Amino acid sequence: MSSSYFNYTNSPCAACKFLRRKCTSDCVFAPYFPPEEPTKFANVHRIFGASNVSKILQEVAPHQREDAVNSLAYEAEARLRDPVYGCVGAISVLQRQVLGLQRELEETNADIMRYASYLGGETASVYGDRRG
Amino acid sequence: MSSSYFNYTNSPCAACKFLRRKCTSDCVFAPYFPPEEPTKFANVHRIFGASNVSKILQEVAPHQREDAVNSLAYEAEARLRDPVYGCVGAISVLQRQVLGLQRELEETNADIMRYASYLGGETASVYGDRRG
Numbered sequence: 001m002s003s004s005y006f007n008y009t010n011s012p013c014a015a016c017k018f019l020r021r022k023c024t025s026d027c028v029f030a031p032y033f034p035p036e037e038p039t040k041f042a043n044v045h046r047i048f049g050a051s052n053v054s055k056i057l058q059e060v061a062p063h064q065r066e067d068a069v070n071s072l073a074y075e076a077e078a079r080l081r082d083p084v085y086g087c088v089g090a091i092s093v094l095q096r097q098v099l100g101l102q103r104e105l106e107e108t109n110a111d112i113m114r115y116a117s118y119l120g121g122e123t124a125s126v127y128g129d130r131r132g
Numbered sequence: 133m134s135s136s137y138f139n140y141t142n143s144p145c146a147a148c149k150f151l152r153r154k155c156t157s158d159c160v161f162a163p164y165f166p167p168e169e170p171t172k173f174a175n176v177h178r179i180f181g182a183s184n185v186s187k188i189l190q191e192v193a194p195h196q197r198e199d200a201v202n203s204l205a206y207e208a209e210a211r212l213r214d215p216v217y218g219c220v221g222a223i224s225v226l227q228r229q230v231l232g233l234q235r236e237l238e239e240t241n242a243d244i245m246r247y248a249s250y251l252g253g254e255t256a257s258v259y260g261d262r263r264g
Contacts, residue, residue, distance in 0.1 A: 094226035
């Protein structure tokens with residue numbers, strides 16, 4: 001490792017440090033991969049490759065690049081944790097949770113209808129009693 | 133394009149066709165990228181790169197490779213459709229949906245409690261009337 005990696009007054013970004021290249025003022029990675037977060041770039045590089053990340057960054061508007069990098073980092077971390085399903089696993093879990101909650105809500109609404117009809121019946125039988 | 137690409141009796145898989153290389157019997161891509169689905173490989177290659185896909189496939193057990201390829205294809209398609217958020221966008225939508233349903237369920241349960249306490253009060257006042 002070259003001593004320039006430890007030049008904290010002008011540290012190369014995590015990407016350039018990882019790729020062992022000079023970090024220039026127009027580096028596409030520098031604003032989104034600070035040297036303090038080396039894992040963020042390492043993960044993204046391992047799953048997508050530096051050139052694909054760079055291509056995606058060029059495709060999106062500058063004000064959206066931070067969101068793009070963060071979503072790529074999220075996906076990369078998910079894929080490293082679960083190489084089979086990645087963040088599609090989280091999507092499946094959430095889809096099941098939505099279905100479960102929708103079913104529970106339907107049942108609770110059916111309970112309300114039963115309460116309402118019982119309350120109606122109770123009131124009717126009470127009035128019946130009082131009329132009889 | 134070489135005429136071997138049109139050799140339908142022994143078609144190269146979509147990956148080898150795309151990468152213009154010979155598709156051998158031990159091709160890691162062939163079982164998961166049939167020639168009839170050229171877009172599946174093109175998408176995955178564009179977002180992850182062929183070598184990263186191959187690395188991920190080697191890392192997972194053979195019986196999980198189809199799921200791995202399908203989740204990679206899903207993520208790649210999502211990223212091409214939405215370069216900023218990819219399938220993390222779907223996760224955010226689902227998370228908001230879960231929160232909304234949980235809130236709705238809480239409100240419905242509170243309605244049930246109100247019905248139950250109203251029903252209790254109604255019954256008590258009816259008995260009160262009858263006792264009086």
